[in-house]
Amino acid sequence: MTAVATTPKRRLAGVKQALRPLPWIGPAVALIVAIVLWPVVVMVKTSFTNIASDGFSTGGAGWKNYHSLLQEPALGGVVVRTLLWVALVVGVTMVIALALAQLFNTRFPGRRIARSALIAPWAASVMVTALVFRWALDPNSGAINVVLHAFGIVHQMGSHQADWLGSPGTAMICMMGVAVFVSLPFSTYALLAGLQGIPDEVHEAARVDGAGRWRSYLSVTLPLLRPSLLVATLINIINVFNSFPIIWEMTRGGPGYSTSTSTTMMFILKQSWVGESAALSVANFVLVVIIALAFLRVTTKDGGLG
Amino acid sequence: MEAALTAAAAAIAVGGCGSSSSGGNGPVTLKLVAADYGTGPKNTSQKYWQSIATAFHRANPKITVKVTTINWNNFDNQVQTMVQNHQFPDITEGDYFSQYAQQGLLYPASQVLSNTGNLLPVFKSQGSYNNTQYGMPFTTSTRTLFYNKKLFAQAHISGPPTTWAQVQADAAKIKALGKIGFGLPLGPEEAQAEALLWFLGDGGGYMKGSNWTINSPQNAAALTFLKGMVNAGDTEPNPATKNRTTLWEQFAAGKIGMINGSPALLPIIKSGGSLGPKDWGSVPIAGKTGALNSTLGVCDNVAAFKQNGHQAAIKKFLDFAYQDKYQLQFVKEYQLLPATTSASNTLKSSPTYGSFFKALPKSVQYPSAPAWAQVKTQIQNQLGTALSGNPSKVLSSIQQVAQKS
Numbered sequence: 206m207t208a209v210a211t212t213p214k215r216r217l218a219g220v221k222q223a224l225r226p227l228p229w230i231g232p233a234v235a236l237i238v239a240i241v242l243w244p245v246v247v248m249v250k251t252s253f254t255n256i257a258s259d260g261f262s263t264g265g266a267g268w269k270n271y272h273s274l275l276q277e278p279a280l281g282g283v284v285v286r287t288l289l290w291v292a293l294v295v296g297v298t299m300v301i302a303l304a305l306a307q308l309f310n311t312r313f314p315g316r317r318i319a320r321s322a323l324i325a326p327w328a329a330s331v332m333v334t335a336l337v338f339r340w341a342l343d344p345n346s347g348a349i350n351v352v353l354h355a356f357g358i359v360h361q362m363g364s365h366q367a368d369w370l371g372s373p374g375t376a377m378i379c380m381m382g383v384a385v386f387v388s389l390p391f392s393t394y395a396l397l398a399g400l401q402g403i404p405d406e407v408h409e410a411a412r413v414d415g416a417g418r419w420r421s422y423l424s425v426t427l428p429l430l431r432p433s434l435l436v437a438t439l440i441n442i443i444n445v446f447n448s449f450p451i452i453w454e455m456t457r458g459g460p461g462y463s464t465s466t467s468t469t470m471m472f473i474l475k476q477s478w479v480g481e482s483a484a485l486s487v488a489n490f491v492l493v494v495i496i497a498l499a500f501l502r503v504t505t506k507d508g509g510l511g
Numbered sequence: 512m513e514a515a516l517t518a519a520a521a522a523i524a525v526g527g528c529g530s531s532s533s534g535g536n537g538p539v540t541l542k543l544v545a546a547d548y549g550t551g552p553k554n555t556s557q558k559y560w561q562s563i564a565t566a567f568h569r570a571n572p573k574i575t576v577k578v579t580t581i582n583w584n585n586f587d588n589q590v591q592t593m594v595q596n597h598q599f600p601d602i603t604e605g606d607y608f609s610q611y612a613q614q615g616l617l618y619p620a621s622q623v624l625s626n627t628g629n630l631l632p633v634f635k636s637q638g639s640y641n642n643t644q645y646g647m648p649f650t651t652s653t654r655t656l657f658y659n660k661k662l663f664a665q666a667h668i669s670g671p672p673t674t675w676a677q678v679q680a681d682a683a684k685i686k687a688l689g690k691i692g693f694g695l696p697l698g699p700e701e702a703q704a705e706a707l708l709w710f711l712g713d714g715g716g717y718m719k720g721s722n723w724t725i726n727s728p729q730n731a732a733a734l735t736f737l738k739g740m741v742n743a744g745d746t747e748p749n750p751a752t753k754n755r756t757t758l759w760e761q762f763a764a765g766k767i768g769m770i771n772g773s774p775a776l777l778p779i780i781k782s783g784g785s786l787g788p789k790d791w792g793s794v795p796i797a798g799k800t801g802a803l804n805s806t807l808g809v810c811d812n813v814a815a816f817k818q819n820g821h822q823a824a825i826k827k828f829l830d831f832a833y834q835d836k837y838q839l840q841f842v843k844e845y846q847l848l849p850a851t852t853s854a855s856n857t858l859k860s861s862p863t864y865g866s867f868f869k870a871l872p873k874s875v876q877y878p879s880a881p882a883w884a885q886v887k888t889q890i891q892n893q894l895g896t897a898l899s900g901n902p903s904k905v906l907s908s909i910q911q912v913a914q915k916s
Contacts, residue, residue: 256595257610257614258591258595258610258884258885258916259591259594259595259608259610259611259614259616260594260595260596260597261614278908344748345761345766361689363691363747363748363766364748365744365748365749368748368749368752370752371748371749371752371753372749456752457699459698459699459751459752459892459895460698460751460752460892460893460895460896460899461751461892461893461895461896463896473892475595476587476588476591476888477885477888477889477912479595
């Protein structure tokens with residue numbers, strides 16, 4: 206009897222307890238609902254709506270938008286390109302960042318200047334960086350081509366060979382280079398922070414046990430660096446996947462969709478087919494959420510994020 | 512003559528002020544979104560429109576016109592985004608979207624311009640939907656083939672080409688000089704114009720009557736011919752990624768033998784400084800078996816959006832902006848052709864513009880079907896891929912979009 210009587214009371218107290226932090230976290234929650242969750246709701250709704258290219262809804266569309274998205278002949282190529290884009294850009298970035306972080310963790314004259322120089326690509330707007338590279342790669346007068354021409358690598362200015370952004374293959378490689386360039390600062394600093402958190406004692410212990418430099422790096426440094434490596438990789442994957450300005454400014458994803466990833470394709474589709482573009486946005490969103498969840502799981506299991 | 516016109520227009524404007532009806536008597540702000548015809552900060556259209564807006568505001572203190580100009584490469588996309596987000600401008604000047612008329616978003620021309628009869632009649636049908644005119648031409652141009660006489664002389668070519676075969680032969684000779692034979696801008700900026708000039712060359716085009724003919728065998732043949740030129744290296748590399756503005760500048764720098772252009776190329780040649788007045792020529796567009804006797808006539812339109820309800824204010828402003836002096840100022844600034852009969856009459860005998868005017872009445876226009884905007888976007892994004900792929904396949908996929916929308 207008594208147990209039954211106390212339960213609602215206790216439950217009420219529990220609710221009260223749970224609501225207590227609300228005044229403090231309320232504004233933040235409201236902000237997230239308004240500017241993160243609500244657009245997601247609208248996006249999903251849009252993907253199931255028939256929307257004319259002038260933005261007027263003409264009723265529900267069911268799965269039609271998703272169906273026509275799957276029928277896009279360019280979709281297969283775009284998916285493959287997106288996977289390659291993310292894998293190569295993130296992979297190369299992390300390898301270079303590991304080396305750079307190691308370098309910046311050792312003392313050398315001018316280290317402070319070198320460290321702050323690395324911030325430059327991070328501080329500059331990605332769009333500006335992409336534009337600078339586009340101009341530098343101009344087939345007729347681009348700075349990079351002028352240098353390559355002087356070294357005899359580019360035989361003739363304005364030729365097919367000098368038109369790096371003109372053919373899809375070389376254009377993708379150039380854009381990946383720019384993506385690595387702008388991703389490096391963050392990755393390096395994340396890894397540098399990780400390196401600085403490793404106490405000297407463990408390296409000393411490894412040395413006493415007779416481990417060489419390489420061995421000590423593989424068996425001591427890398428495992429201890431794992432949490433920052435995971436976090437940096439996760440954030441990079443999401444950033445690179447969503448990367449829009451580099452591709453847009455350098456090739457507009459074209460000709461056709463031949464240098465598009467799913468992010469730029471979404472934007473090109475939007476011009477004519479709002480619903481279909483929203484369907485692709487939903488697919489992109491789901492993918493990013495899955496990646497994020499997978500990594501969160503791995504990292505929290507590790508206790509790495511704590 | 513001009514002073515009298517200005518005075519008359521000012522009188523209309525002042526008269527209109529007394530009977531202000533839109534939005535009561537409160538101040539009105541009109542949002543004007545225009546394409547930028549300039550090549551840099553020196554001659555940006557922002558200046559042109561702002562000078563009109565300032566003069567207009569002086570005459571009509573209650574109406575402020577907020578001018579936004581957008582680079583041609585982004586114009587369509589940004590206007591479409593504004594409309595999709597229901598942030599409607601009051602007036603646009605640039606590309607015209609007939610589907611907005613179809614959707615009832617636009618004022619008919621007669622409600623926002625007093626003297627619609629003064630607009631060049633050739634372009635009336637292109638701006639019309641169901642026999643009502645919505646798009647009002649503001650500036651026009653016709654296309655001709657420009658060629659570099661210096662390079663032609665160096666390559667020992669006797670005269671400008673009139674047939675495709677001659678174009679290719681001449682381009683090959685110019686290429687041998689280490690220059691670009693033919694400049695082919697099939698990138699997204701204006702692929703729809705360049706492609707049509709070639710389609711017309713063997714009797715193709717976008718529409719016959721009310722049917723889309725994008726995948727016609729003539730169009731495919733034209734693209735196949737171009738593909739051959741590209742593969743032979745007679746054009747610049749990768750034409751699918753090259754835009755008109757860039758190539759026109761290269762022509763002006765003397766690096767390109769031939770290119771299809773409009774009068775807007777003239778100021779670029781002048782400011783380029785490498786080609787003197789006698790170093791280049793302009794002739795009718797080459798066709799498969801002979802020069803075209805009808806060319807592409809392009810007009811950029813003004814459209815007025817209903818959603819903000821500023822009809823009376825828009826009308827006052829457009830009456831003001833369509834004065835001959837502003838039409839002629841635009842001609843002087845960008846070397847395009849005027850879009851009103853009265854302004855054209857003052858230029859008919861001009862040696863620079865005379866030939867372009869003669870071509871106007873028999874010019875071919877873009878389709879006026881509401882699906883055109885959609886089709887044009889597809890042409891801009893996809894058509895260039897025909898040069899490295901299968902022309903018929905690319906054309907068929909664009910045709911499908913045309914029939915679907």
